[in-house]
Amino acid sequence: MQEHERYIRRCLELAQLGIGAVSPNPMVGALLVHQGRIIAENYHRKFGGPHAEVLVIEEVLEKFGDGAMAVFSESTMYVSLEPCAHYGKTPPCAKLLAEYRIRRVVIACRDPFDQVNGRGIQLLKDAGIEVIEGVLSQKALWLNRRFATRVQYQRPYIILKWAQTADGFMAPADGTQQWITGEMAKQLVHRWRSEEDAVLVGARTALADNPRLTVREWRGKNPLRILIDKDLAVTTEANIYDNDADTIVFNAAKSDWVGGVKYIAVEDMDWYLPQKIAYQLYLMDIQSLIVEGGRKTLDLFLNAGLWDEARVFTSSDAWGTGIEAPVMHVASASNQAVGPDRLTVYHRNNNSDG
Ligand SMILES: NC(=O)C1=CN([C@@H]2O[C@H](COP(=O)(O)OP(=O)(O)OC[C@H]3O[C@@H](n4cnc5c(N)ncnc54)[C@H](OP(=O)(O)O)[C@@H]3O)[C@@H](O)[C@H]2O)C=CC1
Ligand SMILES: Nc1c(N[C@@H]2O[C@H](COP(=O)(O)O)[C@@H](O)[C@H]2O)[nH]c(=O)[nH]c1=O
Numbered sequence: 001m002q003e004h005e006r007y008i009r010r011c012l013e014l015a016q017l018g019i020g021a022v023s024p025n026p027m028v029g030a031l032l033v034h035q036g037r038i039i040a041e042n043y044h045r046k047f048g049g050p051h052a053e054v055l056v057i058e059e060v061l062e063k064f065g066d067g068a069m070a071v072f073s074e075s076t077m078y079v080s081l082e083p084c085a086h087y088g089k090t091p092p093c094a095k096l097l098a099e100y101r102i103r104r105v106v107i108a109c110r111d112p113f114d115q116v117n118g119r120g121i122q123l124l125k126d127a128g129i130e131v132i133e134g135v136l137s138q139k140a141l142w143l144n145r146r147f148a149t150r151v152q153y154q155r156p157y158i159i160l161k162w163a164q165t166a167d168g169f170m171a172p173a174d175g176t177q178q179w180i181t182g183e184m185a186k187q188l189v190h191r192w193r194s195e196e197d198a199v200l201v202g203a204r205t206a207l208a209d210n211p212r213l214t215v216r217e218w219r220g221k222n223p224l225r226i227l228i229d230k231d232l233a234v235t236t237e238a239n240i241y242d243n244d245a246d247t248i249v250f251n252a253a254k255s256d257w258v259g260g261v262k263y264i265a266v267e268d269m270d271w272y273l274p275q276k277i278a279y280q281l282y283l284m285d286i287q288s289l290i291v292e293g294g295r296k297t298l299d300l301f302l303n304a305g306l307w308d309e310a311r312v313f314t315s316s317d318a319w320g321t322g323i324e325a326p327v328m329h330v331a332s333a334s335n336q337a338v339g340p341d342r343l344t345v346y347h348r349n350n351n352s353d354g
């Protein structure tokens, strides 16, 4: 069992390399072990591209040529997610593993996607392949929590993020911009942006901070930007409307598409707004969202129970006055230093294995 865990751990590491590039697909890592050695390993690298298992098989075919079939018959494939059983952008991996007569397949967790869940495993078993499942399954499910949230709850995985002072304020009382955290926190936030599909702010934040919401201090793609602006108070000269990334504007006035900007009119913004936004984003295949404030916008999602993680930076400054940051009522999952600041992470369902 320890040997299985060791290889699955490696699959999880490989899978994680696909973050920010494979959504709305899950992240998957796979490797093949022959006579106690890893002979090929790979991961799902890009949405629409080959699955991890396909890349591993291809590598073995290339390395071993005519001898590949003999190698497959003596090998174990380790994979972080149940091999797929459906025809999506690529043919089913479970079928491929059966065709190449892999001796044994070790799987971390089942695929929560209805069209696969258990079917990939059944397909392998029907082909006479030995299957071991459930190795580090909690870790594997946690890794693909964004994907699981989308397929199970028909909404994106929602991460709330804000910075606060030591005495719990997130903005000056007059709602102007005041930077709270240090350089390390900023870099980490840019990394987080590169990992998620979208980042959202409220109108007053867009007016006060004129944020770009792009990835500048890390390598990776810019997320889709989302603005809630009922009366279109933010002018198109604002940074959030620049050409660095696409932007969606939830508003009460119009639905339109102008270059990289999509205006989506929402009926009655005073009721169920976060639910309406979450469902619209789900329909657009947006699998994860960081809500970066301000206070009113964070409250919308908190009060609706529509959040999965909160990542809160706390500086050592005390202001004595200002707009109070939200107070969390769940136990923190982790707490660590990030430069001179502290990062506290909360999970709404306190059952992570992260
Ligand atoms: N420390 C941190 O991590 C962060 C701090 N901030 C700070 O938070 C503050 C903004 O937060 P908050 O005030 O809660 O707002 P939000 O950014 O959450 O914006 C949402 C609110 O903006 C209102 N609004 C829309 N247009 C206008 C307008 N023209 N003038 C005034 N209000 C408008 C909307 O009200 P309605 O729909 O009812 O009209 C809505 O309730 C800023 O000081 C910003 O710097 C922001 C993000 C992160
Ligand atoms: N003030 C504050 C934050 N503010 C957030 O960062 C946004 C600015 O993004 P950008 O223009 O891309 O650099 C801003 O609108 C708000 O959402 N973030 C933090 O980590 N720490 C801070 O002290």
Ligand SMILES: [Zn+2]
Pocket (backbone or CB within 6 Å): 051, 053, 083, 084, 091, 092, 093, 094
């Ligand atoms: Zn597959």
